[in-house]
Amino acid sequence: MIRIKRTLLVFTAIVLVLPSFLVTAASNDEAEISYKDEVVYATLSATGEQQEIYVVNNFDIKEEGTVFDYGTYTSLKNLTDLSEMEQNNNVVQFSAPKGKFYYQGNMNEQPLPWDISLSYTLDGEKINPDELLGSEGHVEIQIETSANEQVNSVFHKNYLLQISLTLDPAIYSNIEAPDGTIANAGKNKQITFTVMPEKEGKFSVAANVVDFELKGIDISAVPSSMSIDSPDMDEMTGDIESLTDAIAEINNGVGDLEQGVSELNDGVLGLRNGSAQYKNGISELSGSSSELVHASKSIDEALVTMSNSLSKNAEQMDFSQLTELQEGLTQLAKGLNQTADGLDLLKENYATAYSALDKAITAIPDHEISEEQIKALYNIIETEDTANKKVVDQLIETYSAARTAKGTYSSVKEGFDAVDPTLTEVSGSIRKVGTNLTSMATELSSSLENMNVSESFTQLQEGLATLSANYKQFHSGLIDYTGGVGQLANSYHDLHAGTAELSGGTSELEDGVGELYNGTAKLKDSTSDLPEQMEEEIDRMIADFENNDFEPVSFVSSNNNEKINTVQFVIKTESIEKEEQATTEEQPVEEKGFWDRLFDLFR
Structure with missing residues (x-):
């Protein structure tokens, strides 16, 4: 009886585990893709130098099959299942079932569309960020953004940059951000700056600090597309029409003045x-x-x-x-x-x-x-x-x-x-x-x-x-x-x-x-x-902000990847913080049995 129970347990375990190992047989047919999203993650040093960059590719698969994606990746990671992914001559090939499919591609040599630089001063003197940790005084952080001429300009021309800093009031006081928005985020203060498409950004945050620390600065970039309701122009155009009528009256008055001055000049000439x-x-x-x-x-x-x-x-x-x-x-x-x-x-x-x-x-x-x-x-x-x-x-x-x-x-x-x-x-x-x-x-x-x-x-x-x-x-x-x-x-x-x-x-x-x-x-x-x-000028300005005719292109391979739905950038700078010393107590190691070790394989 015990043998039968053990056999059933093993069979049940195998049945439970087996789907995780089985991969749907790859079809020789190419998969039908509804769209593809790209989220570009990048980390920067505290001064803005690029350190690491990778892309999470999200496919909406309408019909399962083989997917061919393009990009110059140094390494790949399947985030959906355990199926293998192949890369040959910048072509990524994998089999995907119907539904969502995610994979990560690392591409550390690929530059971002923006050059981002950060500099710091303490009490008016320029200082390296690694020397700021634990400092006290008046600190100013300068943030500058500009177009990277080595990257497709479509991102700089059509994307909105949002730069966010989170400051702890226990460290920062008398915060000044002339071109930013200061808001409460829980117990912290959040400073947000916005860079419009095709523009360069130059911002500063100044504050008095004690025991300086700074969490990483978050920078996000998304296509600039917003819905703007046309303003009610009736009152404004009414005022403008009054102005044009007044100008017409002035013109008529000057015409009468010209005739009167002409008659006066004739009379004075006779005089x-x-x-x-x-x-x-x-x-x-x-x-x-x-x-x-x-x-x-x-x-x-x-x-x-x-x-x-x-x-x-x-x-x-x-x-x-x-x-x-x-x-x-x-x-x-x-x-x-x-x-x-x-x-x-x-x-x-x-x-x-x-x-x-x-x-x-x-x-x-x-x-x-x-x-x-x-x-x-x-x-x-x-x-x-x-x-x-x-x-x-x-x-x-x-x-x-x-x-x-x-x-x-x-x-x-x-x-x-x-x-x-x-x-x-x-x-x-x-x-x-x-x-x-x-x-x-x-x-x-x-x-x-x-x-x-x-x-x-x-x-x-x-x-x-x-x-x-x-x-x-x-x-x-x-x-x-x-x-x-x-x-x-x-x-x-x-x-x-x-x-x-x-x-x-x-x-x-x-x-x-x-x-x-x-x-x-x-x-x-x-x-x-x-x-x-x-009215025409306002409509034109609204059209510029709405940017409804923008068609997204792939960041990793704009010439080959198609059906791009969205491309977003999530950038974060290196934090300037003290290292936390972890204190761990040694726990006695329990010796696991066979079933525990077996189940650990699938946990």
Whole structure:
């Protein structure tokens, strides 16, 4: 009976153990693979030098058969069953049943897609990591990543690096990580940095430490693919549309300004031309004043001489000279009338020029532009837009000149208003004297024909005396008038110079506003579809982050391995820690029986 029981036990043990040794007969047919995943494990030294690298290959076998995989491995390990694996000329061959199949391939000479370097400083001095253990002070850890040009760039361009450090608060305090995220991980602090695809990373962690230790830094790399919901653009595009509408309004306003400045420039140009004519006329009048005063003085002296001569006895008078006096009075009256005509023409030209001047100056707007408005106008213009900034400078300069010219005109307008009535009064006075002289000459001629010398002589003597006395008053007024004309001529030179400067300024202003209008028109055209451009740019940026069109490639053999589902990298640096001294107590060794030894084979 005991023998039967033992036989059953052995049979049962064999039945239980046998499946572990039996391997499904390898089919000569190639296996059908759904996909393959690769997880690349690598260890680095504390400064970033690569130490060990291996890949765990995970196959999803749809139909069992022979699998051919490619890679430059130094050794292989079957992680699924005990079946043998063959490698020949970088081709790995094995038989796999349906389902998941794992194997590990070591490839210590294969470089990673990233160059990773770490450096350390203690209290500002660079230090080797093996000298840091147990140190105390202010420690800074520098981590840098960049593309490894020796490896397929597809990983650097499409993979996201995540770097994590775990720090014990009992060792580290006052932790600073400017570009990292600090989070609690149990009792520890976890510092995480992220490196975007195609970017280089440069990070630092600083802290005060006691009895320095550092666990290995974890670095993972996965394809950058994230789902991003498109933001609600309605409010933003509404604001942008308001901006484009405002720019269009500014452009329309600048267009109106350009037209107004053009009209102002035309008016100021007409003012300048009229002012030039008036300046020439008043200058000629001022130049002829000395001749007019000299002639009036000669008349005054002649009248005095005649009055004195008539005071003598009639017997001693030569009345033949009266005819000459009559002719002289006629010529003098004619000259005074011509002078009055000239003054009337001057008055007419002055009125025309003054009217043009008044209209042009009045047309200058009374707008007062504050410093805040000027600053706001400068803010609209981009800093690099030197051309438009120069135009605005010219606008402000011309605005100041126009305000100055208008103020100057207001202060001297009273003098201009007095010129027209003065010319009218002087012209009338001269014309009245001329008329009187003409009448005197006519009466003298008539008197000479029917004159009773004895009776008329006394009347003539009294008339000439009265004329001589009155003419002195006229001559004095004439001197005052010519002095005023000279002063007006001298003053008007400065006013005309200001008018000419104003004309030049408005001309530059017209050119500048034209350039500004062209600039605002271009700005309007370039921003008219700004909301659509913004939406397109945001869609493009989201597409860059989503990276949905990325197709994974094999790390170990990108040209041969197909149906790659995912490739991930798990990298860890060497820890800087104290070695733990294991204390083990010797346990008495029990001697095992046959069945124990048999079952140990399968445990």
